[in-house]
Amino acid sequence: MRKFFRPREYFKPETLEEALNLLAKYGESARPIAGGTDLLVKKPPEVEYLIDIASLPLDYIKNDGEYLKIGSLSTFHSIETSSLFKEGAYRILAESAHDFGQATVKNMATIGGNVCSAVPSADFPPVLMVLDAKAKIVSLAGERIVSMEEFFAGVRKTVLRSDELLVEFQIPKPPPHTGAAFYKLGRTSVDIALVNAAARITLRSDGVCEDARIALGAVAPTPIRAKGAEKLLRKKEIDEALVEEASQTASEETKPISDVRSSAEYRKEMSKVLVKRVLQKSLKRAKGE
Numbered sequence: 001m002r003k004f005f006r007p008r009e010y011f012k013p014e015t016l017e018e019a020l021n022l023l024a025k026y027g028e029s030a031r032p033i034a035g036g037t038d039l040l041v042k043k044p045p046e047v048e049y050l051i052d053i054a055s056l057p058l059d060y061i062k063n064d065g066e067y068l069k070i071g072s073l074s075t076f077h078s079i080e081t082s083s084l085f086k087e088g089a090y091r092i093l094a095e096s097a098h099d100f101g102q103a104t105v106k107n108m109a110t111i112g113g114n115v116c117s118a119v120p121s122a123d124f125p126p127v128l129m130v131l132d133a134k135a136k137i138v139s140l141a142g143e144r145i146v147s148m149e150e151f152f153a154g155v156r157k158t159v160l161r162s163d164e165l166l167v168e169f170q171i172p173k174p175p176p177h178t179g180a181a182f183y184k185l186g187r188t189s190v191d192i193a194l195v196n197a198a199a200r201i202t203l204r205s206d207g208v209c210e211d212a213r214i215a216l217g218a219v220a221p222t223p224i225r226a227k228g229a230e231k232l233l234r235k236k237e238i239d240e241a242l243v244e245e246a247s248q249t250a251s252e253e254t255k256p257i258s259d260v261r262s263s264a265e266y267r268k269e270m271s272k273v274l275v276k277r278v279l280q281k282s283l284k285r286a287k288g289e
């Protein structure tokens with residue numbers, strides 16, 4: 001018989017401990033719900049207990065000088081409007097939030113939900129990947145820190161256990177002369193991405209590239225780093241020809257599928273275009289132009 005999404009109980013814990021106890025008690029048949037903009041659209045029929053985490057104190061943005069710490073319940077609206085993201089490499093956080101859905105969704109959708117949904121086209125994972133972000137994950141058994149690259153395990157699959165919650169993203173302070181950029185290609189500006197890409201470039205004081213990171217979404221079962229393209233850029237003086245070569249290499253590293261939104265060929269071609277744009281913009285920003 002066909003099963004429908006009809007949770008039999010809804011909980012609204014006020015503390016993290018209460019939420020973790022509920023997750024431990026109900027296991028695989030429970031699901032945390034944050035903004036609900038993914039879960040209530042997807043409506044997974046196996047969910048019997050909904051644990052609404054929206055009241056937990058996880059909507060914050062702090063900068064202790066060494067790390068930027070963002071609570072997983074921060075909405076895209078709070079990321080877009082935070083005064084901490086007006087300049088420097090962190091500004092891609094606000095820029096990607098700006099490009100995210102419509103205002104109504106931005107007010108509900110959380111960054112934790114975006115990452116935990118593990119949808120390949122999600123906008124925040126490539127941004128977090130180039131910023132070298134780590135996820136703080138907690139359960140009654142304790143806490144663990146997982147890098148964004150280790151976090152995703154497949155389409156809608158992550159390394160999270162059913163008794164765990166993602167509570168915080170930790171982003172190390174970027175070195176000086178670092179620039180970062182994000183681009184998203186969608187059918188319209190509020191549609192989910194056909195392809196998205198982020199880059200971060202750090203230059204030495206003599207202008208040579210010290211480090212480069214490139215990440216793409218919607219071109220593989222999980223968000224990916226284009227490590228071959230990154231390697232081409234490191235320890236070199238980046239010019240237009242090198243940007244072109246790195247963009248081509250990044251596109252060759254993608255493994256897109258064809259679906260209702262786009263053909264695989266188009267995604268591959270657009271990966272090249274988007275990587276070129278994010279590299280050009282990151283380079284300009286790293287030079288302070």
Ligand SMILES: Cc1cc2nc3c(=O)[nH]c(=O)nc-3n(C[C@H](O)[C@H](O)[C@H](O)COP(=O)(O)OP(=O)(O)OC[C@H]3O[C@@H](n4cnc5c(N)ncnc54)[C@H](O)[C@@H]3O)c2cc1C
Nearest residue numbers: 034035036037038039101109110112113114116122123166
């Ligand atoms: C109209 C519309 C437009 C959209 N536009 C975009 C867009 O432009 N870009 C984009 O990337 N996405 C977009 N989305 C998808 C969705 O809004 C985002 O992925 C959103 O960030 C999900 O966050 P949420 O808080 O609503 O998650 P929820 O729906 O509450 O949860 C999503 C999943 O994550 C789990 N979860 C949530 N928080 C945690 C946590 N802290 N720890 C462990 N598990 C957790 C839930 O159990 C669930 O499985 C759009 C959706 C809609 C409906």
